[in-house]
Amino acid sequence: MPGPLLDTLKGSIQEIPPIWLMRQAGRYLPEYRELRAEKGGFLALVYDSDAAAEITVQPIRRFAFDGAILFSDILIVPHAMGQGLEFLAGEGPKLSPTLLEAKLEDFTAAPERFDPIYETVRKTRAMISQSVTMLGFAGSPWTNATYMIAGQGSKDQGSARLLAYRDPARMQAICDAIVDVSITYLRGQIDAGAEAIQLFDSWAGSLAPDEFERWVIAPNAKITAAIKQSHPDTPIIGFPKGAGAKLPAYARETGVDAVGLDETLDPVWANSVLPEGMPVQGNLDPLLVEAGGPALPKRVKTVIDAFEGRPHIFNLGHGIGQFTPIEHVEELLRAVRG
Numbered sequence: 199m200p201g202p203l204l205d206t207l208k209g210s211i212q213e214i215p216p217i218w219l220m221r222q223a224g225r226y227l228p229e230y231r232e233l234r235a236e237k238g239g240f241l242a243l244v245y246d247s248d249a250a251a252e253i254t255v256q257p258i259r260r261f262a263f264d265g266a267i268l269f270s271d272i273l274i275v276p277h278a279m280g281q282g283l284e285f286l287a288g289e290g291p292k293l294s295p296t297l298l299e300a301k302l303e304d305f306t307a308a309p310e311r312f313d314p315i316y317e318t319v320r321k322t323r324a325m326i327s328q329s330v331t332m333l334g335f336a337g338s339p340w341t342n343a344t345y346m347i348a349g350q351g352s353k354d355q356g357s358a359r360l361l362a363y364r365d366p367a368r369m370q371a372i373c374d375a376i377v378d379v380s381i382t383y384l385r386g387q388i389d390a391g392a393e394a395i396q397l398f399d400s401w402a403g404s405l406a407p408d409e410f411e412r413w414v415i416a417p418n419a420k421i422t423a424a425i426k427q428s429h430p431d432t433p434i435i436g437f438p439k440g441a442g443a444k445l446p447a448y449a450r451e452t453g454v455d456a457v458g459l460d461e462t463l464d465p466v467w468a469n470s471v472l473p474e475g476m477p478v479q480g481n482l483d484p485l486l487v488e489a490g491g492p493a494l495p496k497r498v499k500t501v502i503d504a505f506e507g508r509p510h511i512f513n514l515g516h517g518i519g520q521f522t523p524i525e526h527v528e529e530l531l532r533a534v535r536g
């Protein structure tokens with residue numbers, strides 16, 4: 199008995215859209231902060247499958263979301279490729295050595311780092327009810343490459359964009375390697391119980407059109423084709439954040455089943471340019487949930503109305519912020535579910 203989220207991904211239209219939120223497990227929840235303090239850090243939580251499963255389920259218990267997203271991080275893929283990874287408090291991720299200082303060939307792959315993540319999926323699936331959809335994920339090759347090259351987050355992904363222009367063959371080799379590892383990783387998540395997967399392309403928006411074709415569309419199409427071959431019944435959600443006018447090309451050419459929309463897109467426009475019947479996910483501004491107030495239910499209605507007649511999963515345009523009051527999430531749920 200699949201639940202409303204999975205049904206929507208397979209093309210059915212629900213009277214009330216199913217809902218989950220990107221980053222729904224995390225710092226805005228006091229129960230998360232408590233467990234994190236106890237375990238001593240983010241990566242320690244991710245690699246402890248009991249803790250990670252517990253954190254995955256926390257927002258389901260509190261809000262009865264329709265989907266549970268695996269508690270992990272996109273940077274587990276670079277870590278399993280052998281790059282050093284640390285999360286320093288208040289500073290975000292640090293990867294070392296960077297791919298400007300070292301070559302991929304210098305890394306010693308550590309595929310066993312995926313084992314506890316698969317365990318988390320298995321444990322979570324056993325903890326949630328059948329009607330809650332278990333979501334797996336990976337970062338898209340381009341987004342992961344930007345971190346592997348710069349060694350950290352950056353405003354404009356300049357190091358990766360420069361490398362792609364200066365040495366496209368090297369960039370291609372990096373993306374191809376990430377594609378291969380991501381396919382293995384996603385298949386492992388599905389075999390462990392993930393019922394749908396999302397490809398997070400958080401930095402898709404920084405690329406010029408030809409570059410977008412090469413570094414966003416092509417690698418995502420490769421991953422999608424491989425997953426379709428081994429697991430044809432598992433829906434794939436693509437989330438090309440910042441794609442803007444390139445969204446319809448992404449939706450047509452990657453082969454994903456559904457697209458996630460960021461908050462900058464007009465949902466009426468998105469509805470008019472996307473293939474008929476393609477499920478969409480999104481796209482309330484996470485900062486509006488943080489702010490709260492009368493604009494929140496009004497905007498929720500605008501988003502829902504825009505996708506009337508199309509399979510729609512309610513979500514935010516990006517991850518929920520750490521300073522979002524719990525009451526505002528409750529307000530959001532009332533606005534969506536009535």
Ligand code: CP3
Binds near residue numbers: 220223225268271290
């Ligand atoms: O959505 C979920 O609840 C599932 C878990 C999840 C996390 N990160 C947990 C996390 C998912 C799907 C991600 C994806 C992710 N991670 C992306 C793509 C989506 C996006 O948000 O753009 C990216 C770019 C990352 C890399 C990353 N991880 C950064 C830049 C940071 C530091 C910034 C920040 O928000 O702290 C992280 C850390 C991280 N990943 C936290 C969580 C809950 C915070 C860790 C903590 O301090 O407790």
